[in-house]
Amino acid sequence: MSLVTASHICVRFGAEEVLHDVSLSLAPGEIVTILGPNGSGKSTLLRALLGIVPVAEGSVTRAPGLRLAYVPQRLMIDRTMPITVRRFLSLPVRTTDTAAAEALARVGMAGREADQMTQLSGGQLQRVLLARALLGQPQVLMLDEPTQGLDQPGEAAFYRLIEEVRHDTGAAILMVSHDLHVVMAASDRVICLNGHICCEGTPRVVSTAPEYRALFGLGTQGALALYRHEHDHDHPADEPHPHHHHHDHHHA
Amino acid sequence: MLDDFLTRAALAATGLSLATGPLGSFVVWRRMAYFGDATAHAAILGVALALATDLPIGLGTLVVALAMAVTVAALSSRGWAMDTTLGVLAHSALAFGLVAVSFFPTVRTDLSAWLFGDILAVSRTDLAVIWGGALLVLALLAWRWQALLTATLSEDLAHAAGIRPDRERLVLVIALALVVALALKIVGALLIAAMLIIPAAAARALARTPEAMALGAVVIGMVAGLGGLGLSLWQDTPAGPSIIVVASGLFALTALRQRG
Numbered sequence: 001m002s003l004v005t006a007s008h009i010c011v012r013f014g015a016e017e018v019l020h021d022v023s024l025s026l027a028p029g030e031i032v033t034i035l036g037p038n039g040s041g042k043s044t045l046l047r048a049l050l051g052i053v054p055v056a057e058g059s060v061t062r063a064p065g066l067r068l069a070y071v072p073q074r075l076m077i078d079r080t081m082p083i084t085v086r087r088f089l090s091l092p093v094r095t096t097d098t099a100a101a102e103a104l105a106r107v108g109m110a111g112r113e114a115d116q117m118t119q120l121s122g123g124q125l126q127r128v129l130l131a132r133a134l135l136g137q138p139q140v141l142m143l144d145e146p147t148q149g150l151d152q153p154g155e156a157a158f159y160r161l162i163e164e165v166r167h168d169t170g171a172a173i174l175m176v177s178h179d180l181h182v183v184m185a186a187s188d189r190v191i192c193l194n195g196h197i198c199c200e201g202t203p204r205v206v207s208t209a210p211e212y213r214a215l216f217g218l219g220t221q222g223a224l225a226l227y228r229h230e231h232d233h234d235h236p237a238d239e240p241h242p243h244h245h246h247h248d249h250h251h252a
Numbered sequence: 253m254l255d256d257f258l259t260r261a262a263l264a265a266t267g268l269s270l271a272t273g274p275l276g277s278f279v280v281w282r283r284m285a286y287f288g289d290a291t292a293h294a295a296i297l298g299v300a301l302a303l304a305t306d307l308p309i310g311l312g313t314l315v316v317a318l319a320m321a322v323t324v325a326a327l328s329s330r331g332w333a334m335d336t337t338l339g340v341l342a343h344s345a346l347a348f349g350l351v352a353v354s355f356f357p358t359v360r361t362d363l364s365a366w367l368f369g370d371i372l373a374v375s376r377t378d379l380a381v382i383w384g385g386a387l388l389v390l391a392l393l394a395w396r397w398q399a400l401l402t403a404t405l406s407e408d409l410a411h412a413a414g415i416r417p418d419r420e421r422l423v424l425v426i427a428l429a430l431v432v433a434l435a436l437k438i439v440g441a442l443l444i445a446a447m448l449i450i451p452a453a454a455a456r457a458l459a460r461t462p463e464a465m466a467l468g469a470v471v472i473g474m475v476a477g478l479g480g481l482g483l484s485l486w487q488d489t490p491a492g493p494s495i496i497v498v499a500s501g502l503f504a505l506t507a508l509r510q511r512g
Binding site: 091 | 281399401406
């Protein structure tokens with residue numbers, strides 16, 4: 001059974017074709033990551049699946065009555081708008097205090113209902129966005145580079161949280177990332193995108209695919225090697241982690 | 253009671269605040285201040301057209317303000333350079349309106365009433381229109397409140413929740429045109445945007461939720477309306493600008509309180 005299916009979709013912005021002949025489907029309970037360099041159409045694919053961006057060709061189908069939640073890349077709340085965490089959780093669907101408290105506790109933000117949204121740190125804001133998404137008891141959760149702007153421990157903690165969510169709720173999770181080591185740790189399946197689907201499969205299969213290596217170049221192989229090394233042995237948690245450079249950290 | 257012109261003026265000002273409070277909050281949140289200006293300035297053109305066609309002034313204003321608001325909204329969604337576009341549209345609407353109005357000698361002598369309002373001349377009928385219109389705007393905003401707030405926070409979040417951001421924007425545009433038509437008599441074309449923005453901005457400093465800010469803007473707008481009338485009576489100043497003067501004073505007070 002597939003929850004969301006895209007078949008042969010093309011997306012064009014004016015004359016430019018951003019996505020060409022992309023097909024994918026999402027099954028219950030799996031974590032799929034869309035991986036690709038800057039400008040490869042990752043966010044556009046997610047937005048096409050959500051119906052924010054129209055598809056020029058092909059089609060997107062959802063299971064009937066599908067509950068779908070979305071965590072955007074970032075949320076810029078204008079400083080002129082006063083809004084508490086609690087109030088934000090009730091948009092657009094009003095929720096009870098109990099449900100809001102539970103959702104906040106699940107993402108590690110218990111008791112922060114009265115905080116102003118504009119005063120949260122990047123990591124706290126992502127957690128609140130996730131809590132809001134969970135309130136709808138989604139069958140599919142879509143996240144667009146959810147850890148952008150987080151430091152490494154924050155990032156690792158966030159992906160652990162995503163895995164917990166999948167484990168507890170059985171929701172299918174579709175993420176966009178350019179972050180290789182995270183993908184390797186957290187995904188069941190990786191889709192490597194550069195305008196079209198270059199390759200896809202388990203993280204291990206994709207990481208050895210020539211298309212993937214061509215796309216990410218040599219620097220990546222170094223990071224992957226380091227990654228494997230890390231996971232072959234048990235390192236103490238406080239040891240500094242190797243970190244590769246993000247070429248596209250300021251993804252538009 | 254309604255026989256007294258001051259009572260009618262006070263009721264007109266409080267009635268208008270019911271609509272400008274919440275709508276003004278959206279204007280502030282969505283950074284539509286210039287948008288409000290363009291729509292309000294177009295009202296003068298509406299006055300001229302109404303006179304030329306013998307239609308009621310209120311209707312002419314509403315139609316032209318609506319046309320302007322829809323045009324601006326359409327241009328902005330196509331990614332025009334909004335600052336410049338709005339500047340051109342706002343000031344040309346005002347200039348065209350002033351030139352067009354000058355062809356009607358009776359109005360020419362009374363131009364300042366359209367530019368700065370004539371709240372002391374509000375009739376019973378005006379009062380009924382102002383309250384009816386304000387309640388209509390309030391009902392429209394209350395009906396779309398959750399969707400409007402979501403779309404204001406993030407169009408993507410709104411989309412994902414099945415809300416159409418462009419439709420919500422249209423709700424605001426229609427509400428804005430209605431308020432412009434209502435407010436013309438009270439504060440005049442030049443100061444309508446001030447009546448939207450200043451009370452909402454003053455309420456921002458005191459509020460923790462969007463609803464509290466909207467409510468605060470209503471209260472501050474009412475206080476400014478009554479205070480402005482008082483000032484006008486006491487110092488024999490023009491009523492419309494006096495209302496805005498008091499509103500700015502309240503804004504300064506809340507801003508200071510936030511700093512302190």
